[in-house]
Amino acid sequence: MERDSRTVFLSNLGFATDEARIRAHLSAAGEIADVRLVADFRGRSKGFAYLEYSSIAAAEAALQMDRSPIDGRPCFVSRLKRGSAQQTAGFKYNTGLERNNLFIKGLPFSMTEDDLRQKFAAFGELRDVRLVTYRNGHSKGLAYVDFAHEKPASEALLKMDGTVLSGKTISVALSDPPKARTGGSEGRVATAPPGGTGRGAASRGRGRGRLQVGFMPRALQKKDAANGSGAASEAAPAQAKSNADFRSMLLAKK
Numbered sequence: 001m002e003r004d005s006r007t008v009f010l011s012n013l014g015f016a017t018d019e020a021r022i023r024a025h026l027s028a029a030g031e032i033a034d035v036r037l038v039a040d041f042r043g044r045s046k047g048f049a050y051l052e053y054s055s056i057a058a059a060e061a062a063l064q065m066d067r068s069p070i071d072g073r074p075c076f077v078s079r080l081k082r083g084s085a086q087q088t089a090g091f092k093y094n095t096g097l098e099r100n101n102l103f104i105k106g107l108p109f110s111m112t113e114d115d116l117r118q119k120f121a122a123f124g125e126l127r128d129v130r131l132v133t134y135r136n137g138h139s140k141g142l143a144y145v146d147f148a149h150e151k152p153a154s155e156a157l158l159k160m161d162g163t164v165l166s167g168k169t170i171s172v173a174l175s176d177p178p179k180a181r182t183g184g185s186e187g188r189v190a191t192a193p194p195g196g197t198g199r200g201a202a203s204r205g206r207g208r209g210r211l212q213v214g215f216m217p218r219a220l221q222k223k224d225a226a227n228g229s230g231a232a233s234e235a236a237p238a239q240a241k242s243n244a245d246f247r248s249m250l251l252a253k254k
Contacts, residue, residue, distance in 0.1 A: 030058020
């Protein structure tokens with residue numbers, strides 16, 4: 001579709017960035033026909049948007065503005081891809097070990113992205129610095145520092161890991177995004193014991209590990225089978241019997 005060719009996908013937007021700020025920044029590429037900022041059910045931005053231009057040429061020009069900052073954050077601009085591939089391509093995150101990209105944790109909450117740039121720019125050229133924040137903008141003490149080359153990233157890892165910043169010891173490692181799970185219920189499937197019907201597994205889920213097992217003496221089971229009541233016993237649990245009931249039934253059998 002021509003409309004898809006005129007549309008680009010924006011990601012890594014700040015949660016406070018609105019349509020007006022997007023238009024003001026990316027209108028330099030050409031006339032904007034529409035901005036669709038993706039929001040949650042409460043109307044809060046999810047940090048990505050679809051930007052439709054009036055011409056294909058303007059959309060192509062917008063791709064050249066990839067990683068240009070909006071409200072202090074690099075805005076990722078990519079081609080529109082229909083389907084589930086859009087998220088992966090749009091955010092440009094690798095699924096394997098990223099030797100140029102360092103993951104840092106334990107940072108002082110007062111440290112800003114500019115502070116991080118000053119610390120790590122001494123090792124080599126930086127492509128991006130991303131401080132992980134809560135929706136209100138407060139730091140989580142985590143960050144990603146993306147170098148242009150592997151060698152300075154390795155040097156920064158060796159020299160900065162375990163250093164103390166403002167009284168806090170930081171941890172520096174190569175970024176290694178978690179692999180996507182192949183099964184939604186992996187590790188949470190409850191199975192019934194061999195020969196069971198599955199009711200025991202359900203009881204464990206509701207009773208915190210207390211397996212409820214109906215008990216009846218073998219002699220009484222044979223008696224029930226002889227009376228043709230086995231099917232009824234299987235369909236509905238036997239009514240509770242007292243010790244006196246069991247005693248009288250056993251004496252009657254003798």
